[in-house]
Amino acid sequence: MIRTTGLTKRYGSVRAVDGIDLDVRAGDIYGFVGANGSGKTTTVRMLLGLVLATSGEMQVLGEEMPRRRTNVLPRVGALIENPAAYPNVSGRRNLTLLDAAGPGGSRRTRRTRVDEALEQVGLAGVGRRPVKQYSLGMRQRLGLAAALMRTPELLILDEPTNGLDPQGILEIRELLLGLHARGTTVFLSSHLLAEVEQLCDRVGVLDRGRLVLQDQLSAMQQPTGRVLVRTPDPADAVALLSGVDGATVLKREDQQLVVEHPDPAQLNRLLVEGGVRVGELSPQRMSLEQSVLAATGESADRVPSRTAVTA
Template sequence: MISTRGLVKRYGRIRAVDGIDLDVRAGDVYGFLGANGSGKTTTVRMLLGLVLPTAGEVALLGERMPRAARRVLPRVGALIEGPAHHGHLSGRANLALLDAAGPGGSRRTRTRRVQEVLEQVGLGGVDRRPVRAYSLGMRQRLGLAGALLRRPELLVLDEPTNGLDPQGISEVRELLLDLHRGGTTVFLSSHLLAEVEQLCTRVGVLDRGHLVLQEELATLTAPTGATVVHTPAADRVRAVLDGRVLAVEGSRVVVRGADPAEVNALLVGAGVPVTGLALQRPTLEEVVLAAAGSSPDRVEGAR
Protein backbone atom coordinates (compact mmCIF):
# COMPACT_ATOMS: atom_id res chain seq x y z
CA MET A 1 0.00 0.00 0.00
CA ILE A 2 2.87 2.37 0.84
CA SER A 3 6.46 1.76 -0.17
CA THR A 4 9.45 4.09 -0.09
CA ARG A 5 13.04 3.42 -1.09
CA GLY A 6 15.88 5.65 0.06
CA LEU A 7 13.50 8.56 0.67
CA VAL A 8 15.36 11.80 1.40
CA LYS A 9 14.24 15.37 1.96
CA ARG A 10 16.81 18.11 2.46
CA TYR A 11 16.21 21.74 3.37
CA GLY A 12 19.53 23.36 2.68
CA ARG A 13 22.06 21.46 4.78
CA ILE A 14 19.40 19.89 6.97
CA ARG A 15 18.21 16.36 6.18
CA ALA A 16 14.66 16.31 7.53
CA VAL A 17 14.19 12.76 6.18
CA ASP A 18 17.26 10.63 5.63
CA GLY A 19 16.99 7.55 3.41
CA ILE A 20 13.93 5.78 4.86
CA ASP A 21 12.38 2.57 3.50
CA LEU A 22 8.74 2.34 4.57
CA ASP A 23 6.78 -0.87 4.03
CA VAL A 24 3.05 -0.56 4.75
CA ARG A 25 1.11 -3.64 3.70
CA ALA A 26 -2.54 -4.12 2.79
CA GLY A 27 -4.54 -4.64 5.97
CA ASP A 28 -2.09 -2.87 8.26
CA VAL A 29 -2.93 -0.36 10.91
CA TYR A 30 0.52 1.18 10.80
CA GLY A 31 1.67 3.52 13.57
CA PHE A 32 4.31 6.01 12.42
CA LEU A 33 5.98 7.24 15.60
CA GLY A 34 8.50 9.91 16.46
CA ALA A 35 9.05 13.05 18.50
CA ASN A 36 8.08 16.46 17.16
CA GLY A 37 10.66 17.46 14.55
CA SER A 38 11.63 13.87 13.73
CA GLY A 39 10.41 14.19 10.12
CA LYS A 40 7.01 12.48 10.36
CA THR A 41 4.90 15.20 8.73
CA THR A 42 7.51 15.85 6.03
CA THR A 43 7.41 12.14 5.20
CA VAL A 44 3.62 12.08 5.05
CA ARG A 45 3.57 15.12 2.76
CA MET A 46 6.02 13.38 0.40
CA LEU A 47 3.84 10.25 0.36
CA LEU A 48 0.92 12.31 -0.92
CA GLY A 49 2.91 14.34 -3.45
CA LEU A 50 2.51 17.59 -1.49
CA VAL A 51 6.30 17.88 -1.14
CA LEU A 52 8.78 16.55 -3.68
CA PRO A 53 11.57 14.35 -2.30
CA THR A 54 15.19 15.33 -2.76
CA ALA A 55 16.00 11.70 -3.54
CA GLY A 56 14.39 8.26 -3.42
CA GLU A 57 11.09 6.76 -4.54
CA VAL A 58 7.51 6.71 -3.26
CA ALA A 59 4.76 4.29 -4.31
CA LEU A 60 1.13 4.35 -3.15
CA LEU A 61 -1.24 1.50 -4.01
CA GLY A 62 1.48 0.06 -6.23
CA GLU A 63 1.99 3.21 -8.34
CA ARG A 64 4.78 5.78 -8.37
CA MET A 65 4.10 9.13 -6.76
CA PRO A 66 3.64 11.93 -7.59
CA ARG A 67 3.50 10.75 -11.23
CA ALA A 68 0.35 8.68 -10.66
CA ALA A 69 -1.31 11.15 -8.27
CA ARG A 70 -4.44 11.66 -10.43
CA ARG A 71 -5.18 7.93 -10.47
CA VAL A 72 -4.12 7.16 -6.90
CA LEU A 73 -5.29 10.04 -4.72
CA PRO A 74 -9.06 9.50 -5.30
CA ARG A 75 -8.53 6.12 -3.58
CA VAL A 76 -6.72 7.68 -0.60
CA GLY A 77 -8.21 9.61 2.31
CA ALA A 78 -5.89 12.00 4.15
CA LEU A 79 -5.83 14.36 7.12
CA ILE A 80 -2.53 16.22 7.31
CA GLU A 81 -1.41 18.92 9.76
CA GLY A 82 -4.98 19.65 10.85
CA PRO A 83 -7.98 20.24 8.61
CA ALA A 84 -8.28 23.35 6.41
CA HIS A 85 -11.82 24.70 6.15
CA HIS A 86 -13.78 27.72 4.99
CA GLY A 87 -14.58 29.26 8.36
CA HIS A 88 -17.68 31.14 7.22
CA LEU A 89 -19.39 27.97 5.92
CA SER A 90 -21.05 25.15 7.84
CA GLY A 91 -19.47 21.74 8.17
CA ARG A 92 -21.89 20.26 5.65
CA ALA A 93 -21.15 22.98 3.13
CA ASN A 94 -17.42 22.47 3.57
CA LEU A 95 -17.74 18.75 2.89
CA ALA A 96 -19.97 19.34 -0.14
CA LEU A 97 -17.36 21.72 -1.59
CA LEU A 98 -14.57 19.26 -0.89
CA ASP A 99 -16.48 16.49 -2.61
CA ALA A 100 -17.30 18.67 -5.62
CA ALA A 101 -13.65 19.75 -6.01
CA GLY A 102 -12.27 16.23 -6.03
CA PRO A 103 -12.25 13.83 -8.97
CA GLY A 104 -14.97 11.24 -9.21
CA GLY A 105 -17.45 12.77 -6.79
CA SER A 106 -21.04 12.04 -7.76
CA ARG A 107 -23.37 15.02 -7.36
CA ARG A 108 -26.38 12.72 -7.19
CA THR A 109 -25.15 10.94 -4.03
CA ARG A 110 -23.27 13.86 -2.45
CA THR A 111 -25.85 14.81 0.19
CA ARG A 112 -26.19 11.20 1.35
CA ARG A 113 -22.43 10.64 1.50
CA VAL A 114 -21.84 13.87 3.41
CA GLN A 115 -24.47 12.87 5.98
CA GLU A 116 -22.96 9.38 6.32
CA VAL A 117 -19.45 10.62 7.09
CA LEU A 118 -20.75 13.26 9.50
CA GLU A 119 -22.51 10.50 11.41
CA GLN A 120 -19.39 8.33 11.32
CA VAL A 121 -17.31 10.98 13.09
CA GLY A 122 -20.00 11.99 15.58
CA LEU A 123 -21.17 15.18 13.88
CA GLY A 124 -24.45 13.86 12.50
CA GLY A 125 -26.50 16.36 14.48
CA VAL A 126 -24.33 19.35 13.61
CA ASP A 127 -26.30 22.53 13.00
CA ARG A 128 -25.73 25.32 10.47
CA ARG A 129 -23.13 27.16 12.57
CA PRO A 130 -20.06 28.29 10.62
CA VAL A 131 -16.92 26.22 11.15
CA ARG A 132 -15.17 29.19 12.77
CA ALA A 133 -17.52 28.63 15.74
CA TYR A 134 -16.47 24.97 16.10
CA SER A 135 -14.19 23.76 18.87
CA LEU A 136 -10.77 22.35 17.91
CA GLY A 137 -12.09 18.83 18.48
CA MET A 138 -15.09 19.43 16.19
CA ARG A 139 -12.81 20.78 13.47
CA GLN A 140 -10.63 17.70 13.78
CA ARG A 141 -13.68 15.45 13.44
CA LEU A 142 -14.76 17.41 10.37
CA GLY A 143 -11.32 16.94 8.83
CA LEU A 144 -11.59 13.21 9.43
CA ALA A 145 -15.02 13.23 7.80
CA GLY A 146 -13.46 14.83 4.72
CA ALA A 147 -10.86 12.06 4.58
CA LEU A 148 -13.64 9.45 4.58
CA LEU A 149 -15.83 10.96 1.85
CA ARG A 150 -14.62 8.64 -0.92
CA ARG A 151 -14.54 5.44 1.19
CA PRO A 152 -10.78 5.18 0.74
CA GLU A 153 -8.75 2.01 0.38
CA LEU A 154 -5.90 3.74 2.22
CA LEU A 155 -6.30 6.29 5.02
CA VAL A 156 -3.31 8.53 5.83
CA LEU A 157 -3.70 10.47 9.08
CA ASP A 158 -1.36 12.91 10.81
CA GLU A 159 -2.23 13.27 14.53
CA PRO A 160 -5.98 12.61 13.98
CA THR A 161 -6.89 12.85 17.69
CA ASN A 162 -5.32 16.28 18.17
CA GLY A 163 -7.67 18.46 20.24
CA LEU A 164 -10.02 15.63 21.20
CA ASP A 165 -11.01 14.81 24.78
CA PRO A 166 -10.59 11.22 26.09
CA GLN A 167 -14.09 10.25 24.94
CA GLY A 168 -13.41 11.66 21.47
CA ILE A 169 -10.09 9.81 21.26
CA SER A 170 -11.86 6.57 22.17
CA GLU A 171 -14.55 7.19 19.52
CA VAL A 172 -11.97 7.87 16.81
CA ARG A 173 -10.10 4.71 17.82
CA GLU A 174 -13.27 2.64 17.43
CA LEU A 175 -14.02 4.31 14.10
CA LEU A 176 -10.57 3.46 12.74
CA LEU A 177 -10.84 -0.12 13.96
CA ASP A 178 -14.25 -0.42 12.27
CA LEU A 179 -12.82 0.96 9.01
CA HIS A 180 -9.95 -1.50 9.27
CA ARG A 181 -12.34 -4.39 9.76
CA GLY A 182 -14.08 -3.20 6.59
CA GLY A 183 -10.85 -3.50 4.59
CA THR A 184 -9.29 -0.03 4.87
CA THR A 185 -5.53 0.14 5.43
CA VAL A 186 -4.64 2.85 7.96
CA PHE A 187 -1.35 4.78 8.18
CA LEU A 188 -1.36 6.79 11.40
CA SER A 189 1.32 9.34 12.31
CA SER A 190 1.26 10.02 16.04
CA HIS A 191 3.26 10.64 19.20
CA LEU A 192 0.63 9.08 21.51
CA LEU A 193 2.22 5.73 22.28
CA ALA A 194 -0.68 4.45 24.40
CA GLU A 195 -3.13 5.04 21.53
CA VAL A 196 -0.86 3.39 18.97
CA GLU A 197 -0.38 0.39 21.26
CA GLN A 198 -4.16 -0.13 21.44
CA LEU A 199 -4.80 0.45 17.74
CA CYS A 200 -1.91 -0.56 15.49
CA THR A 201 -0.69 -3.87 14.11
CA ARG A 202 2.71 -2.61 12.90
CA VAL A 203 4.88 0.35 13.85
CA GLY A 204 7.72 2.38 12.40
CA VAL A 205 9.82 4.70 14.54
CA LEU A 206 11.46 7.81 13.09
CA ASP A 207 14.32 9.47 14.95
CA ARG A 208 15.90 12.64 13.55
CA GLY A 209 14.99 11.63 10.01
CA HIS A 210 16.10 8.00 10.30
CA LEU A 211 13.74 5.02 10.38
CA VAL A 212 15.23 3.21 13.38
CA LEU A 213 12.58 0.52 13.78
CA GLN A 214 9.87 -1.15 11.66
CA GLU A 215 8.18 -4.29 12.90
CA GLU A 216 4.98 -6.07 13.88
CA LEU A 217 3.71 -4.71 17.20
CA ALA A 218 3.05 -8.24 18.48
CA THR A 219 6.70 -9.11 17.85
CA LEU A 220 7.99 -6.01 19.61
CA THR A 221 5.87 -6.60 22.70
CA ALA A 222 6.19 -10.40 22.83
CA PRO A 223 7.03 -12.10 26.16
CA THR A 224 10.71 -11.87 27.09
CA GLY A 225 10.99 -15.33 28.65
CA ALA A 226 10.69 -13.99 32.20
CA THR A 227 7.90 -13.81 34.78
CA VAL A 228 7.03 -10.79 36.93
CA VAL A 229 6.12 -11.64 40.51
CA HIS A 230 4.48 -9.19 42.91
CA THR A 231 5.05 -10.07 46.54
CA PRO A 232 5.53 -8.33 49.90
CA ALA A 233 8.41 -10.74 50.53
CA ALA A 234 10.78 -10.02 47.66
CA ASP A 235 13.84 -11.07 49.67
CA ARG A 236 12.38 -14.55 50.14
CA VAL A 237 11.87 -14.98 46.37
CA ARG A 238 15.63 -14.68 45.91
CA ALA A 239 16.19 -17.33 48.55
CA VAL A 240 13.71 -19.78 47.00
CA LEU A 241 14.64 -19.18 43.34
CA ASP A 242 18.38 -18.78 43.76
CA GLY A 243 20.02 -17.85 40.45
CA ARG A 244 16.75 -17.13 38.63
CA VAL A 245 16.04 -13.64 39.96
CA LEU A 246 16.87 -11.04 37.30
CA ALA A 247 15.73 -7.85 39.01
CA VAL A 248 14.07 -6.64 42.21
CA GLU A 249 12.20 -3.32 42.35
CA GLY A 250 10.40 -3.01 45.67
CA SER A 251 7.63 -5.62 45.66
CA ARG A 252 8.19 -6.41 41.97
CA VAL A 253 10.54 -9.29 41.18
CA VAL A 254 11.52 -10.41 37.67
CA VAL A 255 12.30 -14.11 37.51
CA ARG A 256 13.79 -16.14 34.66
CA GLY A 257 11.17 -18.55 33.31
CA ALA A 258 8.16 -18.23 31.00
CA ASP A 259 5.80 -20.47 32.98
CA PRO A 260 4.05 -18.37 35.65
CA ALA A 261 2.26 -21.45 37.02
CA GLU A 262 5.58 -23.18 37.68
CA VAL A 263 7.02 -20.07 39.37
CA ASN A 264 3.87 -19.67 41.47
CA ALA A 265 3.93 -23.33 42.58
CA LEU A 266 7.55 -23.05 43.74
CA LEU A 267 6.95 -19.86 45.69
CA VAL A 268 3.63 -20.84 47.28
CA GLY A 269 5.05 -24.25 48.14
CA ALA A 270 7.84 -22.48 50.03
CA GLY A 271 5.35 -20.25 51.86
CA VAL A 272 6.10 -17.06 49.90
CA PRO A 273 2.99 -14.86 49.53
CA VAL A 274 2.26 -13.97 45.87
CA THR A 275 -0.10 -11.07 45.12
CA GLY A 276 0.39 -10.92 41.34
CA LEU A 277 1.95 -12.91 38.54
CA ALA A 278 2.38 -12.23 34.81
CA LEU A 279 4.64 -12.85 31.86
CA GLN A 280 7.08 -9.99 31.34
CA ARG A 281 6.39 -8.03 28.16
CA PRO A 282 8.03 -4.78 27.06
CA THR A 283 5.66 -1.85 26.56
CA LEU A 284 5.70 0.06 23.29
CA GLU A 285 7.13 3.02 25.19
CA GLU A 286 10.10 0.91 26.33
CA VAL A 287 10.64 -0.35 22.78
CA VAL A 288 10.54 3.14 21.28
CA LEU A 289 12.85 4.61 23.91
CA ALA A 290 15.34 1.81 23.31
CA ALA A 291 15.24 2.36 19.54
CA ALA A 292 15.28 6.16 19.48
CA GLY A 293 17.06 7.03 22.71
CA SER A 294 15.68 8.15 26.04
CA SER A 295 16.14 11.91 25.80
CA PRO A 296 12.76 13.55 26.56
CA ASP A 297 13.15 16.04 23.72
CA ARG A 298 13.41 13.18 21.24
CA VAL A 299 10.68 10.77 22.30
CA GLU A 300 7.37 11.62 23.93
CA GLY A 301 6.17 8.98 26.35
CA ALA A 302 2.74 7.49 26.57
CA ARG A 303 -0.05 9.69 27.88
Protein backbone atom coordinates (compact mmCIF):
# COMPACT_ATOMS: atom_id res chain seq x y z
CA MET A 1 0.00 0.00 0.00
CA ILE A 2 2.81 2.41 0.92
CA ARG A 3 6.46 1.73 0.22
CA THR A 4 9.30 4.24 0.37
CA THR A 5 13.01 3.86 -0.23
CA GLY A 6 15.45 6.41 1.15
CA LEU A 7 12.72 9.06 1.36
CA THR A 8 14.38 12.33 2.33
CA LYS A 9 13.27 15.94 2.73
CA ARG A 10 15.76 18.71 3.44
CA TYR A 11 15.05 22.34 4.26
CA GLY A 12 18.42 23.99 3.78
CA SER A 13 20.83 22.18 6.08
CA VAL A 14 18.03 20.58 8.11
CA ARG A 15 16.90 17.04 7.28
CA ALA A 16 13.24 16.97 8.30
CA VAL A 17 12.93 13.40 6.97
CA ASP A 18 16.14 11.39 6.69
CA GLY A 19 16.16 8.39 4.34
CA ILE A 20 13.18 6.42 5.64
CA ASP A 21 12.00 3.07 4.26
CA LEU A 22 8.31 2.67 5.05
CA ASP A 23 6.54 -0.63 4.46
CA VAL A 24 2.75 -0.41 4.89
CA ARG A 25 0.98 -3.55 3.71
CA ALA A 26 -2.58 -4.10 2.51
CA GLY A 27 -4.82 -4.69 5.52
CA ASP A 28 -2.57 -2.93 8.02
CA ILE A 29 -3.60 -0.47 10.66
CA TYR A 30 -0.18 1.13 10.70
CA GLY A 31 0.76 3.51 13.50
CA PHE A 32 3.34 6.13 12.51
CA VAL A 33 4.52 7.52 15.83
CA GLY A 34 7.01 10.03 17.09
CA ALA A 35 7.30 13.23 19.08
CA ASN A 36 5.93 16.48 17.71
CA GLY A 37 8.50 17.81 15.26
CA SER A 38 9.93 14.40 14.40
CA GLY A 39 8.92 14.65 10.73
CA LYS A 40 5.59 12.80 10.68
CA THR A 41 3.53 15.49 8.96
CA THR A 42 6.26 16.21 6.42
CA THR A 43 6.28 12.51 5.54
CA VAL A 44 2.49 12.44 5.15
CA ARG A 45 2.61 15.49 2.90
CA MET A 46 5.21 13.83 0.69
CA LEU A 47 3.12 10.66 0.43
CA LEU A 48 0.19 12.73 -0.85
CA GLY A 49 2.27 14.80 -3.28
CA LEU A 50 1.77 18.02 -1.32
CA VAL A 51 5.50 18.38 -0.65
CA LEU A 52 8.20 17.22 -3.05
CA ALA A 53 10.86 14.90 -1.68
CA THR A 54 14.48 15.98 -1.90
CA SER A 55 15.47 12.41 -2.76
CA GLY A 56 14.24 8.85 -2.52
CA GLU A 57 11.36 6.92 -4.03
CA MET A 58 7.80 6.19 -2.93
CA GLN A 59 4.85 4.17 -4.10
CA VAL A 60 1.26 4.48 -2.90
CA LEU A 61 -1.28 1.82 -3.94
CA GLY A 62 1.39 0.37 -6.19
CA GLU A 63 1.79 3.61 -8.17
CA GLU A 64 4.77 5.94 -8.21
CA MET A 65 4.16 9.19 -6.37
CA PRO A 66 3.85 12.03 -7.08
CA ARG A 67 4.06 11.24 -10.82
CA ARG A 68 0.91 9.07 -10.75
CA ARG A 69 -1.03 11.12 -8.23
CA THR A 70 -4.07 11.59 -10.53
CA ASN A 71 -4.56 7.80 -10.43
CA VAL A 72 -3.79 7.44 -6.74
CA LEU A 73 -5.48 10.30 -4.91
CA PRO A 74 -9.11 9.45 -5.83
CA ARG A 75 -8.56 6.10 -4.04
CA VAL A 76 -7.06 7.68 -0.90
CA GLY A 77 -8.81 9.46 1.95
CA ALA A 78 -6.63 11.89 3.87
CA LEU A 79 -6.75 14.14 6.92
CA ILE A 80 -3.71 16.31 7.57
CA GLU A 81 -3.27 18.42 10.70
CA ASN A 82 -6.12 20.91 11.13
CA PRO A 83 -8.56 20.37 8.24
CA ALA A 84 -9.40 23.38 6.10
CA ALA A 85 -13.02 24.43 5.61
CA TYR A 86 -15.11 27.39 4.47
CA PRO A 87 -16.23 28.81 7.83
CA ASN A 88 -19.35 30.66 6.65
CA VAL A 89 -21.09 27.69 5.05
CA SER A 90 -22.37 24.47 6.57
CA GLY A 91 -20.46 21.27 7.08
CA ARG A 92 -22.75 19.63 4.53
CA ARG A 93 -22.01 22.32 1.96
CA ASN A 94 -18.27 22.01 2.62
CA LEU A 95 -18.38 18.29 1.85
CA THR A 96 -20.46 18.91 -1.28
CA LEU A 97 -18.02 21.49 -2.59
CA LEU A 98 -15.04 19.29 -1.80
CA ASP A 99 -16.55 16.33 -3.61
CA ALA A 100 -17.47 18.43 -6.65
CA ALA A 101 -13.92 19.80 -6.89
CA GLY A 102 -12.17 16.43 -6.73
CA PRO A 103 -11.80 13.83 -9.45
CA GLY A 104 -13.95 10.74 -9.68
CA GLY A 105 -16.92 11.67 -7.48
CA SER A 106 -20.33 10.78 -8.88
CA ARG A 107 -22.80 13.65 -8.78
CA ARG A 108 -25.74 11.24 -8.60
CA THR A 109 -24.56 9.71 -5.33
CA ARG A 110 -23.13 12.88 -3.80
CA ARG A 111 -26.02 13.66 -1.46
CA THR A 112 -26.11 10.09 -0.14
CA ARG A 113 -22.36 10.01 0.37
CA VAL A 114 -22.42 13.33 2.23
CA ASP A 115 -25.19 12.06 4.51
CA GLU A 116 -23.35 8.81 5.19
CA ALA A 117 -20.05 10.56 5.92
CA LEU A 118 -21.67 12.99 8.37
CA GLU A 119 -23.45 10.10 10.08
CA GLN A 120 -20.25 8.07 10.36
CA VAL A 121 -18.39 10.80 12.23
CA GLY A 122 -21.29 11.89 14.44
CA LEU A 123 -22.13 15.19 12.72
CA ALA A 124 -25.49 14.29 11.20
CA GLY A 125 -27.33 16.55 13.64
CA VAL A 126 -25.18 19.63 12.96
CA GLY A 127 -24.44 19.19 9.25
CA ARG A 128 -26.42 22.32 8.35
CA ARG A 129 -24.72 24.52 10.96
CA PRO A 130 -22.02 26.96 9.71
CA VAL A 131 -18.54 25.57 10.29
CA LYS A 132 -17.51 28.77 12.11
CA GLN A 133 -19.78 27.56 14.94
CA TYR A 134 -17.99 24.20 15.17
CA SER A 135 -15.64 23.34 17.99
CA LEU A 136 -12.11 22.09 17.24
CA GLY A 137 -13.27 18.53 17.73
CA MET A 138 -16.22 19.02 15.36
CA ARG A 139 -13.89 20.47 12.72
CA GLN A 140 -11.69 17.42 13.11
CA ARG A 141 -14.70 15.17 12.60
CA LEU A 142 -15.64 17.13 9.48
CA GLY A 143 -12.14 16.62 8.10
CA LEU A 144 -12.46 12.89 8.73
CA ALA A 145 -15.87 12.90 7.01
CA ALA A 146 -14.22 14.45 3.94
CA ALA A 147 -11.63 11.66 3.96
CA LEU A 148 -14.40 9.04 3.96
CA MET A 149 -16.52 10.49 1.16
CA ARG A 150 -15.44 8.04 -1.54
CA THR A 151 -14.94 4.82 0.43
CA PRO A 152 -11.14 4.94 0.12
CA GLU A 153 -8.89 1.90 -0.22
CA LEU A 154 -6.33 3.68 1.94
CA LEU A 155 -6.83 6.20 4.74
CA ILE A 156 -3.90 8.48 5.61
CA LEU A 157 -4.63 10.31 8.85
CA ASP A 158 -2.49 12.83 10.68
CA GLU A 159 -3.54 13.20 14.34
CA PRO A 160 -7.22 12.38 13.64
CA THR A 161 -8.28 12.57 17.30
CA ASN A 162 -6.84 16.05 17.86
CA GLY A 163 -9.28 18.12 19.92
CA LEU A 164 -11.66 15.25 20.68
CA ASP A 165 -12.88 14.34 24.15
CA PRO A 166 -12.47 10.75 25.44
CA GLN A 167 -15.87 9.72 24.10
CA GLY A 168 -15.04 11.20 20.70
CA ILE A 169 -11.70 9.37 20.63
CA LEU A 170 -13.48 6.10 21.39
CA GLU A 171 -16.00 6.73 18.59
CA ILE A 172 -13.26 7.46 16.05
CA ARG A 173 -11.36 4.36 17.15
CA GLU A 174 -14.45 2.21 16.62
CA LEU A 175 -15.09 3.86 13.26
CA LEU A 176 -11.55 3.11 12.05
CA LEU A 177 -11.75 -0.47 13.26
CA GLY A 178 -15.03 -0.87 11.39
CA LEU A 179 -13.55 0.55 8.18
CA HIS A 180 -10.55 -1.74 8.54
CA ALA A 181 -12.84 -4.76 8.99
CA ARG A 182 -14.45 -3.84 5.65
CA GLY A 183 -11.10 -3.79 3.87
CA THR A 184 -9.66 -0.28 4.29
CA THR A 185 -5.94 0.00 5.06
CA VAL A 186 -5.24 2.72 7.65
CA PHE A 187 -2.04 4.75 8.03
CA LEU A 188 -2.33 6.67 11.31
CA SER A 189 0.22 9.33 12.23
CA SER A 190 0.07 10.18 15.93
CA HIS A 191 2.08 11.04 19.02
CA LEU A 192 -0.55 9.44 21.31
CA LEU A 193 1.07 6.10 22.06
CA ALA A 194 -1.81 4.80 24.17
CA GLU A 195 -4.21 5.26 21.26
CA VAL A 196 -1.84 3.64 18.76
CA GLU A 197 -1.37 0.70 21.13
CA GLN A 198 -5.12 0.07 21.24
CA LEU A 199 -5.72 0.49 17.51
CA CYS A 200 -2.73 -0.53 15.39
CA ASP A 201 -1.19 -3.87 14.44
CA ARG A 202 2.05 -2.53 12.93
CA VAL A 203 4.09 0.47 14.06
CA GLY A 204 6.86 2.64 12.68
CA VAL A 205 8.76 4.94 15.04
CA LEU A 206 10.18 8.21 13.70
CA ASP A 207 12.85 10.05 15.69
CA ARG A 208 14.34 13.33 14.44
CA GLY A 209 13.51 12.40 10.86
CA ARG A 210 14.81 8.81 11.01
CA LEU A 211 12.76 5.62 11.07
CA VAL A 212 14.35 3.91 14.07
CA LEU A 213 11.90 1.02 14.48
CA GLN A 214 9.31 -0.72 12.27
CA ASP A 215 7.65 -3.96 13.28
CA GLN A 216 4.49 -5.73 14.36
CA LEU A 217 3.10 -4.24 17.57
CA SER A 218 3.11 -7.72 19.12
CA ALA A 219 6.86 -8.00 18.49
CA MET A 220 7.42 -4.71 20.34
CA GLN A 221 5.51 -5.97 23.38
CA GLN A 222 8.08 -8.55 24.42
CA PRO A 223 8.11 -10.15 27.90
CA THR A 224 10.19 -8.20 30.43
CA GLY A 225 11.26 -11.28 32.41
CA ARG A 226 8.95 -10.27 35.25
CA VAL A 227 5.62 -11.77 36.31
CA LEU A 228 2.44 -10.02 37.45
CA VAL A 229 0.69 -11.83 40.28
CA ARG A 230 -2.73 -10.91 41.63
CA THR A 231 -3.57 -12.55 44.93
CA PRO A 232 -5.86 -11.90 47.90
CA ASP A 233 -2.92 -13.04 50.06
CA PRO A 234 -0.15 -10.58 49.12
CA ALA A 235 1.59 -10.64 52.50
CA ASP A 236 1.71 -14.45 52.49
CA ALA A 237 3.06 -14.43 48.93
CA VAL A 238 5.85 -11.99 49.85
CA ALA A 239 6.79 -14.06 52.91
CA LEU A 240 6.83 -17.29 50.93
CA LEU A 241 8.89 -15.94 48.01
CA SER A 242 11.44 -14.29 50.30
CA GLY A 243 12.83 -17.76 50.98
CA VAL A 244 12.90 -18.95 47.37
CA ASP A 245 16.11 -18.72 45.35
CA GLY A 246 15.65 -16.94 42.03
CA ALA A 247 12.42 -15.19 43.08
CA THR A 248 12.42 -11.49 43.94
CA VAL A 249 9.34 -9.40 44.72
CA LEU A 250 10.11 -6.08 43.03
CA LYS A 251 6.87 -4.27 43.81
CA ARG A 252 3.75 -4.71 45.88
CA GLU A 253 0.66 -2.62 45.31
CA ASP A 254 -2.56 -3.68 47.04
CA GLN A 255 -3.19 -7.22 45.77
CA GLN A 256 -0.75 -7.09 42.87
CA LEU A 257 2.89 -8.14 42.98
CA VAL A 258 5.60 -7.71 40.37
CA VAL A 259 7.93 -10.70 40.73
CA GLU A 260 11.22 -11.37 38.98
CA HIS A 261 11.27 -15.10 38.19
CA PRO A 262 12.45 -17.03 35.10
CA ASP A 263 9.50 -19.46 34.91
CA PRO A 264 5.89 -18.25 35.42
CA ALA A 265 4.54 -21.84 35.56
CA GLN A 266 6.99 -22.80 38.31
CA LEU A 267 6.22 -19.60 40.19
CA ASN A 268 2.51 -20.41 40.07
CA ARG A 269 3.18 -23.90 41.42
CA LEU A 270 5.31 -22.53 44.27
CA LEU A 271 2.57 -20.13 45.33
CA VAL A 272 -0.28 -22.65 45.11
CA GLU A 273 1.67 -25.37 46.95
CA GLY A 274 2.54 -22.79 49.60
CA GLY A 275 -1.14 -22.09 50.23
CA VAL A 276 -1.27 -18.72 48.48
CA ARG A 277 -4.43 -18.11 46.46
CA VAL A 278 -3.61 -16.91 42.94
CA GLY A 279 -6.26 -14.89 41.12
CA GLU A 280 -4.12 -14.11 38.06
CA LEU A 281 -0.55 -14.75 36.99
CA SER A 282 0.88 -13.57 33.68
CA PRO A 283 4.20 -12.47 32.14
CA GLN A 284 4.69 -8.73 32.20
CA ARG A 285 5.20 -7.29 28.73
CA MET A 286 6.80 -4.10 27.50
CA SER A 287 4.39 -1.33 26.59
CA LEU A 288 4.64 0.49 23.27
CA GLU A 289 5.94 3.49 25.19
CA GLN A 290 8.84 1.48 26.58
CA SER A 291 9.72 0.18 23.12
CA VAL A 292 9.60 3.70 21.68
CA LEU A 293 11.75 5.11 24.47
CA ALA A 294 14.29 2.33 24.01
CA ALA A 295 14.46 3.01 20.26
CA THR A 296 14.68 6.81 20.47
CA GLY A 297 17.42 6.94 23.09
CA GLU A 298 18.44 10.47 24.03
CA SER A 299 15.24 11.97 22.63
CA ALA A 300 13.02 9.74 24.73
CA ASP A 301 11.93 12.60 26.96
CA ARG A 302 10.22 14.21 23.96
CA VAL A 303 7.58 11.47 23.63
CA PRO A 304 4.47 12.83 25.44
CA SER A 305 2.76 9.63 26.54
CA ARG A 306 2.02 8.07 29.90
CA THR A 307 1.10 4.58 28.82
CA ALA A 308 1.50 2.23 31.80
CA VAL A 309 3.17 -1.16 31.66
CA THR A 310 0.42 -3.71 31.05
CA ALA A 311 0.29 -7.44 31.19
